Structure formats: C-alpha cells, structure tokens
Amino acid sequence: MQYRYITMGISKTEHFTEKQNELASLLKALAHPARIAILEHIIKVNACICNDIVNELPLAQPTISQHLKELKNAGIIKGNIEGNAICYCIDEKIIGKLQKIFLGYEMKIEKKRACC
Amino acid sequence: MQYRYITMGISKTEHFTEKQNELASLLKALAHPARIAILEHIIKVNACICNDIVNELPLAQPTISQHLKELKNAGIIKGNIEGNAICYCIDEKIIGKLQKIFLGYEMKIEKKRACC
C-alpha cells in the first residue's frame, strides 16, 4: 500500500507541503459550528471550564469534551488544571497566526485584473 | 425526528447561529490540503482552468473538479466560461472577509489577563 491515510476520508497528505497540511488541519479544527460557538464563548468570558460550556450549548458532556480536545490538539485553546476542573482559554498566538495567513493571501491577490 | 442532518457526521446546525454555521462551512471548504493547494495555485497564476490544476497536482481530474465545485459553492472562487473551458479565479471578497473575521477575534481577546 502506497498511501498514508490520515484525515478526512482518503486524503493524500504526502503530496502536499507541510504548510498546506498544517493550515488545512488548523482550519478543520475550526470548521464546525459547535467549535466556533465554544471558541466564541471562551473569548467572551475570557476563561471557563468544560461544564460551563455544557450548560451553554445543547450538546452532551462527552461531545463538548471531544470538541475541546480537538481545539486543544490544534493549539487553538489551552487547558490549565484548577482543582478538579480544567480551565480553558484561547491561545492568542494561533488566532493571530490565522489572521496573518489570510492577510497574506489577501495581499497576494492581484485586485486590478478582473477574473479571466 | 427532531434533528436536521446537514454536514459532517451528525451535526445539530439548528442549535447554532447563522453566522456560526456560515463561518464553519466556509472554513470547511478550505479545510483540505488539496483545496489549499488549488487556492494557492489560482492566486499564483491569477486565473487558470481546471486542466492546469490537474497537471499541477497529483490528483485525478474528477477529484480536482469536485474540489473546485466545493470552493465555488463556498464562494471562494468564481468560474467564467471561456470557450469549452472554465476559467477559475479567486473571489477576493471572501478572502478579505475571512481576514477580517480573524482580526475581529484577535481584537476581542483580552491579552492582558493570562489563562486562568
């Protein structure tokens, strides 16, 4: 077998650059309404525990826990142990990184010439 | 049946705001290395046809066509008919929109207070 199967159906990640794969998986971590909602709630209250989000969103505790894990694995949020709870907050570096990436794309686009 | 099943496994989109759902599906359209590569190639050459991308990337023509369709449906690229080919280019509005969204999140994050 020649391919490595990593993410999303059958994906030939080895054919793309590391930067392209990294950006894709970072965006994938955000590409779900529940995770956007979780992110926005954490930004709004600055920091909170998993159970706060369970009370905020109409999803079961294991589901929220799973989404938090994905956000954490992608480096979008950080989790600090606080007693028997875990306090989550945004990793502002990643958000800034994303902002810069899209700014970079925006700058590269030649706005003068129309499509085709 | 109380739920509507729309995207990615079982997803309860009706429980989230329209903005959250829209951002999630926009990011989902970009959340694949092949689509990032396609986007970068289109930006690089300003405009190109499907077959150019087939020659550029190690994916079959139907696969490229499918990815182009997803990018087009998300409003990230535009396609203009040119003879028997279709010329694709970036929709700079969407890229700018994404840049502004992440800039907005970045501004909202309270950088002074540390996590927890």
Next chain:
DNA sequence: ATTTTATATCGTATTATTGCAATATAGATA
C-alpha cells in the same frame, strides 16, 4: 469513607468526505 462534581474515554450507530473509474456533456477543431 462516601458522595458529589468535573472531565475524559470507550464503544458504536449514523452520516459525511475523499478519490477515482466510467461515463456524460459540450464546445472547438479538423
């Protein structure tokens, strides 16, 4: 020590995504 509170993990049913061969469609060319 027992119960409560908070979170993570496992197992699994359901649905979505990916990639491509085969085929269809349509304009251009000979």
Next chain:
DNA sequence: TATCTATATTGCAATAATACGATATAAAAT
C-alpha cells in the same frame, strides 16, 4: 460530421467525523 479537448456527473469503496450512553478517573465536599 467525426474527433479532440475540457469539464462535470454518477456510482461506489474506503475512511473520517459526529454525537452520545455508559463508564472510568480524580479531586472536592460532606
């Protein structure tokens, strides 16, 4: 008209994502 070129669509096998009940783990409170 027949062929070439470019793209889209269909069908399908393989894989990934989602959601949650049941359960495990661990610290706090009683």
